[in-house]
Amino acid sequence: MNKAILSPIALAVMLAACQPDTNSQVNEALTQQQKRNQEKTKSVQQNNPLLTESNAPFGVPQFEKIKIEHYEPAFDFAIAQNKQQISDIAANSEIASFENTIEAMEKSGQTLSHVTTIFYALNGTDTTPEMQKIAKKMSPRLSALNDDIYLNAALFARVKAVYEQQEQLTLRADQKTLLADSYQSFVRGGANLNDPDKVKLRDLNGQLSKLSVQFGENLLAETNAFELVIDNKEDLAGLPEDIIAAAAVTATERDHDGKWVFTTHRPSKNPFLTYAHNRELRKALYEGYIQRGDNDNANDNKKLASEIASLRYQKAQLLGYKTYADFVLEKAMAKTPENVYGLLNQVWPAALAQAKNEAADMQKMIKAEGGDFTLAGYDWWYYAEKIRKARYDLDAAQTKPYFSLDATREGVFYTAEKLWGVTFQERQDIPKYHPDVRTFEVFDKGGSSIGIYMADYYVRESKRGGAWMNSYRKQQKMFGENVKPIIFNVLNYPRPVGDAPVLLTFNQASTLFHEFGHAIQGLLSDGYYQSQTGTSLPRDYVEYPSQVMENWMMEPEVLAQFAKHYKTGEVIPQALIEKIQAAGKFNQGFATTEYMAAALLDMKWHTLETATEQDADAFEKAAMDEIGLIPQITPRYRTGYFSHIFSGGYASGYYGYIWSNIYDADTWQVFSQNGIFDQDTANGYRKHVLETGGTEDPMIMYRRFRGQDPQVWPLLERRGLLTEEELKAAKNQ
Structure with a gap:
């Protein structure tokens, strides 16, 4: 005979129908169930490194302890906890206030934020089939939780009540922004919809979350699957020796010993298309790249x-x-x-x-x-x-010996120190999520520690393509202490071959400066609320600080500090710098x-x-x-x-990259006029752009720095898209 297993609620309902003298038995049963649940919860927390406080320096996650079996229980716990926190805020019997509603929501979900941050960061940098399965499973659950929050009528009523009395409240600028953003998030999340439409919205969000995960997985599979195998050395004609050596290593890794393999990863694809004389092979690799997700196969997007x-x-x-x-x-x-x-x-x-x-x-x-x-x-x-x-x-190959990876990183560190007094000290005692990672403690002028910076440079099949910045922890002060950020950059450069250093093209070196521009914004962030710090900005503004950072790489003073020949130590010749600058608008x-x-x-x-x-x-x-x-x-x-x-x-x-480029080009006009390391300009840029994050409307903050709205002509001039007459007219407008 099968025995039904009753939930605690069903058990209580059944027992409540019994004789009055069984009430003590009901209470005892419920008490025992609650104790078992509490013990189970305590066990999950104690045995899961995602749910326990890290004892590593700076609270960096203890990556070596995290196993695949920890993720789902951590998500289960954190989602349930966040649901309860939201329920408590919505059911609060006190009159809705900024503190017990808006700020309470901002402080809720910290465990879930921690778990999702670690999981999705690692899924981007070092994924596995098992992690991809978890991502597929969790995406609709997280989407549903988001809907549970923004479609909660009682919670929205409290948010709306606070929003409607904002003129009577004494709030800081960042609090006003948080209140406005919170209210708008509920409206944009469907809070004003009727019940049938709320059901439709949940369904749409659930479908979208699943499809977007699948799209990314398909693309990663397509990118990793393609390989151009070359077994005739004559077909390598035109390619630099370091590219040929890297292709040989890739061939060995892919079980093609004695051959050369090129892939659609940019460090492999770009130099092949640039230098290889064999036109048919260039065509094969190019079409392999542009047909990804378009091949009528299981990974078709x-x-x-x-x-x-x-x-x-x-x-x-x-x-x-x-x-x-x-x-x-x-x-x-x-x-x-x-x-x-x-x-x-x-x-x-x-x-x-x-x-x-x-x-x-x-x-x-x-x-x-x-x-x-x-x-x-x-x-x-x-x-x-x-x-x-x-x-x-x-010849682009002429510049590579002067841009070794390590030297370029030191170049960007030099730039940050000259601008803001920020210095970097490598640490070997801090956990890494992958052996490739380099970890640095970051110090502000005066010597105070401000955060941790990680750099993950090399291409690998478990890493998605491209380059980006992210954080394992954002700076914030909302729990009474200044929490220091843990920031990381991810790039996809070729691995070193033998004892030779990794040499970068000019564009690759520029990308390192670009991504560091995002990182320094995360590191120098000085906000109160977590949702407003770092790169919490509109998409068409967030690229602005990273694009500004690229400008310093082209300056002779900066180049002289790091652009040195990896064999001779010779500083990049001024004549070569002038050639680079002259060719800056080419192509x-x-x-x-x-x-x-x-x-x-x-x-x-x-x-x-x-x-x-x-x-x-x-x-x-x-x-x-x-x-x-x-x-x-x-x-x-x-x-x-x-x-x-x-x-x-x-x-x-x-489009946001070019929109942000307007602010970048306009900002560089100021640095160019005042001096690329002018301290008043650098400090104003730090105070009004880098530190502020999303605490206020970005245009307000930009005007405080620049003293005016940005102009478009510096962007068009930079790209060589204006004639002299057009440029003169634009400047006079």
């Missing part, structure tokens, strides 16, 4: 992308917005799709015209060399490099056009006014035909591998 776009439109409509872009941009600096298109349309014509000129120059070179073919996408990098060398006497038509094509593709997907799913290939082609993209250029991200917008946080926001 075309249908997923279309489903995601359709669901997002339905969500926007449900919440009262015309398109998903309208929904997203309400919280951005741009505010509306019309404003985004206003900027993109201002830059696009000049960029496209310049790209066409560049393509014509390449076609002339092909003809002059006796080539009888039309320039194709897989030729662009190769011929751009040849023209760069011919026109500016600059900007291509760089701007391929980026903007992706930004415009993002906007097209998210300004759709229909829930009808699209044929992704046809949709993309029509979008590119509409803007006149030339066939020799592919959008930087095609639909099938556009993870920024389909599995990241950049939907309707990829």
Whole structure:
């Protein structure tokens, strides 16, 4: 005979129907069940490193103790705890106040934040099939929890009550921002919907969470699956020796001993497309890259992308917005799709015209060399490099010996010290999530410790592509102490081969400076509430500090500190610096056009006014035909591998890089005029930009630093997209 197992609630209901003299038995049963639950909870906490306080220096997670079996119980515990915290806030019998409602919500969910931060950070840097399964399982649960919060009528009533009395409250600027953001988050989360529509919204959010995880997994699988195997040394003609050596190591790792393997990871793909003489092999690798997620196989992302776009439109409509872009941009600096298109349309014509000129120059070179073919996408990098060398006497391979990875990192440390007095000391006693990680304690001017900085540089198959900054802990003061941040940068550089150092291209070195720009904002953050510190900023503003940081790398004073030949120690010659600067605007038509094509593709997907799913290939082609993209250029991200917008946080926001570039170029005007290490400028930039995070409207903070709104002409000038007459007119406006 099967015996039903009763829950504590069902047990209580059943026993309550018994004779009055059994009440003591009921109470005893409930008491025993509560004790068992408490013991179980205590056991989970004590035996799970994700739920116990780390005793490592600075409270850095003890990564070596975390096992795959710890994640799900930690999520279960943290989600249940957060639900109870929210329930307690909603059920509070006291009159709603900023402290017992808005601030209480901000302080809730700390355990869940800790667990999710560690899990998703590691899933991006060192994933496994088991972690991917957990991500799939947890994504809809976390989405549902988010809905539980924002669709909680009692909780929203309290938030609304505080929001409506804000004029009578004495609040700091950051508290006013927190209150406004909290109220708006509930409205944007569906709090004003009727009950049937709330059910629909939950369903849409659940579907979106699952599909976005699947998109990212498919892309990682596609990227790792492709390999170009070369067994004839003659096919390596044109490639630098360090690239050939790295390809041999990759071949051995992939069980192709004695051969050479190139992959679609950028450190492998980019140099092959730039230097390899064999045109057919360049074509094979190029097409392997641009066809990711578009191969009609198990990892095909075309249908997923279309489903995601359709669901997002339905969500926007449900919440009262015309398109998903309208929904997203309400919280951005741009505010509306019309404003985004206003900027993109201002830059696009000049960029496209310049790209066409560049393509014509390449076609002339092909003809002059006796080539009888039309320039194709897989030729662009190769011929751009040849023209760069011919026109500016600059071969990108000339610069690499001066940009070793370690020296470039020291260059960015030097820059931070000169600007803000910040110094870095490597620590070997702090846990690492992977052996590749380098860990540094960060000190402010005066010697006080301000946080931990980790750097994870090398490409590996368990790491997603690209480069980014993240945190294991954000700076905040809301629990009575100044919690120090734990910040990390992730990049994908080739591994060292033998005893040789990793040598970077100029662009790779620039990327290191870029990502450090994000990191220094996280490290210098000085806010009260966790949700406002570090890079908690609109998508079209958050790239601004990272883009500013790139400028210092081109300055002779900075280059002299770190750009030294890895063999001889010779500082990069001034003549070579001048060649780099002279070539700075070279190929900007291509760089701007391929980026903007992706930004415009993002906007097209998210300004759709229909829930009808699209044929992704046809949709993309029509979008590119509409803007006149030339066939020799592919959008930087095609639909099938556009993870920024389909599995990241950049939907309707990829334009943000160029929008942020406006602030960057405008800011650099100040440093250029006052001195690149002028302390008044540096301190003002730190105080009003780096330290403030999302405590106020970013435009208000920018005006405090700059004294005016940013201008667009410095951006157009930098990219070489204005004639002298146009530039003069723009400056006089």
